[in-house]
Amino acid sequence: MRFMTSSDKPDHVSDSPARTGIAAQDWATAAADPQYRAAVVDLLGALAYGELAAFERLAEDAKLAPTLADKAELAKMASAEFHHFERLRDRLTEIGAEPTEAMDPFVAALDGFHRQTAPSDWLEGLVKAYVGDSIASDFYREVAARLDSDTRELVLAVLDDTGHAGFAVEKVRAAIDADPRLGGRLALWARRLMGEALSQSQRVVADRDALSTMLVGGVADGFDLAEVGRMFSRITEAHTKRMSALGLAA
């Protein structure tokens, strides 16, 4: 995942070195708790399928590129997602999970998201790549703080900014400058992307107890739907700020 710059980072996420609870443990220690282990397998499965689905969509969107150089740029983003997928899949194997089984529960939600948000042109594809990646980055960072040190390191590595944000932002801004009416259409599109992402995420939260419980502050504290709601608000707020910066009223 890419596109995240330090100024985009949700305010509440702390990189403080003084970690407590599971965040202070390594995988071997943390995984002794079977509920934590199940949550991490879920998380890695969701991220792995997310990367594989992103690969497919970016490769598909590359067909909409107006020039060969643009096509190559989207193909490069797709290939980067594929390499993230490989790391996540290999980690699942390493911790004794079957990657396909781990990914299966998330196929319907992610395929649903992509089916509902197939871009109709090149600019919609770029906005989707930017928005999708930013939301995913926010989510990775939200969750990283709650993970054991080994899993956290992998999740943050997969989040690495490969500098593609600049490409999408620059192209979208230039297009809106050239034809300001595009702004309205793309703003609507970005809202639809966010709405669909939230709706599919809520589906996953409702289905996967262990994962959801971990997302809201550790398996020991029980499931708190209100905290999941707050996490979604933080991600939505960060999205709104990014859209304004892009010249799109979200």
Add this chain to the structure above:
Amino acid sequence: MRFMTSSDKPDHVSDSPARTGIAAQDWATAAADPQYRAAVVDLLGALAYGELAAFERLAEDAKLAPTLADKAELAKMASAEFHHFERLRDRLTEIGAEPTEAMDPFVAALDGFHRQTAPSDWLEGLVKAYVGDSIASDFYREVAARLDSDTRELVLAVLDDTGHAGFAVEKVRAAIDADPRLGGRLALWARRLMGEALSQSQRVVADRDALSTMLVGGVADGFDLAEVGRMFSRITEAHTKRMSALGLAA
């Protein structure tokens, strides 16, 4: 490009270390001849767009995969093609050519090939990946012997066998074993692929004089259509042998 094993290698291709003419020169020396330089820019442009188009088609075909593991395997092949594209594009830049301009003359033929041969199911996609890659490998090897040492090294590196042949061959064989009637349909499909590849190649040969002249034995010797025909026969023969080995009468 992949899939080539030593036993598939057309008999006439010699890896003899005693090279003469352009094959004994490095790029700096050989490129002093403007016709040779133009031919290499054409060749690298054709290969680069070929890899980019192959990336797109494999990524597209990954959607037809019956399992997540199969999907990942095709995505991996696509990603490997993309990295080949990057090397070829970077080399074009290095020798002072504009990659997009170098690729442009080959877009119509390669897009035409892929449009005419969109697989209708997973097995057709696998046969296409195998056949397409094998033909491309044969072509790379044909041409490598006629190149300066620096260009030859790049072309052979991009040809590297990443071991995907085994995957495609194994899946297709198992499917035919399970349902022998598939053999007839897939044999017909492989014939159509070869026919379309030849027809598009002939279009390129007719259009690109410098490239065609180099392909048939060096720019000094003039253009010889009969020799191009012989090259196509050698590639067709190698294809026929591979199809028999796969259980498909070609």
